[in-house]
Amino acid sequence: MGVHYLAGNETSGDWDAMTRAQSPLADATWIASFADAFGHRPTIHTLFEGERTVAALPMVRAGGVLSRAWVSLDNEHHPYWPIPGTLTTKSAERLLSRLLDTADYVFLRRLPMHDANWTALLEAACCLRAPVVGHQSDAGDARIALEGTWAELRDRLPKNFQRDLPRKQRQLEKLGRLELTEIRAPGAELDYALAACFDLETLGWKGSDGSPIVRDPRTLRFYGRIARNLAATGRFALYTLSLGDKIIAFEYCLRGGGHLEMLKLSFDPVYEKYSPGQVLRMMLLERELGRGDLRYYHLGRPSPWKMRWASEVAPLCTLRIYAGTPRAHAAYLLGPVVRTWIKASPIVRRLRRR
Numbered sequence: 001m002g003v004h005y006l007a008g009n010e011t012s013g014d015w016d017a018m019t020r021a022q023s024p025l026a027d028a029t030w031i032a033s034f035a036d037a038f039g040h041r042p043t044i045h046t047l048f049e050g051e052r053t054v055a056a057l058p059m060v061r062a063g064g065v066l067s068r069a070w071v072s073l074d075n076e077h078h079p080y081w082p083i084p085g086t087l088t089t090k091s092a093e094r095l096l097s098r099l100l101d102t103a104d105y106v107f108l109r110r111l112p113m114h115d116a117n118w119t120a121l122l123e124a125a126c127c128l129r130a131p132v133v134g135h136q137s138d139a140g141d142a143r144i145a146l147e148g149t150w151a152e153l154r155d156r157l158p159k160n161f162q163r164d165l166p167r168k169q170r171q172l173e174k175l176g177r178l179e180l181t182e183i184r185a186p187g188a189e190l191d192y193a194l195a196a197c198f199d200l201e202t203l204g205w206k207g208s209d210g211s212p213i214v215r216d217p218r219t220l221r222f223y224g225r226i227a228r229n230l231a232a233t234g235r236f237a238l239y240t241l242s243l244g245d246k247i248i249a250f251e252y253c254l255r256g257g258g259h260l261e262m263l264k265l266s267f268d269p270v271y272e273k274y275s276p277g278q279v280l281r282m283m284l285l286e287r288e289l290g291r292g293d294l295r296y297y298h299l300g301r302p303s304p305w306k307m308r309w310a311s312e313v314a315p316l317c318t319l320r321i322y323a324g325t326p327r328a329h330a331a332y333l334l335g336p337v338v339r340t341w342i343k344a345s346p347i348v349r350r351l352r353r354r
Contacts (some may be wrong), residue, residue: 003054003091005098006046011056016233017086017103018053018338021297023261024235024254026084028224031058031073032268032298037222039317040073047097048093055085055117057095063104067331070099071107077222079112079261079315080141081298083117085228092117092124100130106321110137113315119318131322131332137300146260146294150286159309165282177246183238184255186231193238194227197250201266223252223264230254241267241280249276255286260288265269281309 011028019026035042035058042058059070070083099106111118113136125132137328146153154162172178183190198220201212213219230236235256243248253260267277288294299306301347302313322328 003094004048005094006048007043007098008046009043009048011043011044014053015084018055019047022084022257022258023059023082023258025078025080025106025261026082026228027230027233027235028084029229029233029235030228031084033222033225033229034073034078037218037225037283038075042073043070045070045095047085047087047095053085053090055083057083059098059099059106061106061230067327068102068105068312069105069107070103074109076217076277077263078342079263079298081108084117087117087124089120089123092120092196093127093347095288096121096124096128096130100128100321100323100328104323104325104331108227108319108321111313111319112141113317117221118317121321125321128324131329133320133322133332135319137316137318140313140315142299142302142306142313144283144285144297144299144309146289146297148289150289151287153285156311161278161282161308163279163325165275169279169282172243172271172274173275173278177242179242180287181240181242181282182287183240184231184234184236186228188236188300188329190231193240193247193250196221196226196247196264197238197240197252197264200247200250200268201264204211204266204269206266208351215330227252239280239284240353241276241283243271249280251277255294260294262297262299297334 003173011032015028019028024030031042034040040060041059044056045059046053047055054131060071061068062071069258074081096106108121112225122132144153169178181193183193202214206212211219213223227236227238235254237255237260238253239253240247246268248271250265251262252264255260255261265277267280285297288297301308302310307313322332
């Protein structure tokens with residue numbers, strides 16, 4: 001059965017089956033919730049084999065008179081962008097050719113490099129003789145490879161973590177009943193815990209200098225909807241560390257397809273000297289390694305504290321793939337070519353140094 005293409009505004013009914021082996025970031029629920037909360041109106045470019053959905057690209061229109069583009073969804077709440085489904089070179093060629101029929105270029109941001117879909121897109125662009133401009137993103141995806149036992153992972157952590165975190169856990173236990181709770185099902189328990197965790201986030205630096213979830217109604221709606229809807233499909237987990245009846249730390253995660261995506265976290269600053277967030281992560285990792293069904297724990301964009309935990313940084317990239325039309329060629333020359341020339345200019349280099 002040949003591959004055929006359809007563009008529209010709705011996801012197909014078997015989308016979640018297509019992405020079950022992927023991160024929940026590829027799920028229809030994530031994409032629909034993201035688009036609704038932040039005002040995007042994507043067109044879903046979908047590939048089918050017979051009646052079965054095999055891959056999809058949710059894209060938005062951008063550009064104007066000088067150039068037209070299809071652009072992937074992106075903002076600070078989207079850690080990286082796994083393409084839903086699986087592309088082959090042939091199916092990617094079909095998808096790109098249809099996209100470039102109605103645009104001068106396709107702009108894909110924060111794609112995982114070196115995976116099968118990234119390779120298929122580059123090979124398809126080569127087959128179409130479409131110019132490609134790609135560069136590795138400054139911020140990759142910090143993650144912990146969940147291999148072996150907890151003892152083996154612990155031995156790879158910084159020495160002070162190995163020494164101090166068990167001690168701080170014991171100190172917290174002396175203050176009262178310490179409990180790690182994992183909530184993965186929708187219902188009253190999840191709703192109550194989410195409200196408590198979102199309030200907890202306002203107590204630390206995010207409350208005074210950052211952007212806690214509750215401060216923006218769109219962000220609050222997005223994270224509440226994602227938690228409830230993905231919990232209904234078994235693709236969400238809220239981990240809380242409680243002292244007595246009080247939550248003192250949490251991690252808000254997507255969970256599935258071998259991936260644990262840590263999206264939000266916070267802790268009660270009253271207990272800062274006991275590092276409750278770090279203790280929670282230690283207990284969480286020990287539990288998940290015991291289960292053995294996850295491959296990666298994603299921390300998001302690298303930072304100094306994340307790199308103390310991370311075992312690797314997976315590279316991400318941006319791709320622009322151009323059509324073969326005169327206007328697309330002009331967009332290519334006036335965009336990437338001119339920018340590269342400006343960056344290489346000795347005058348610009350001197351100004352940047354100054």
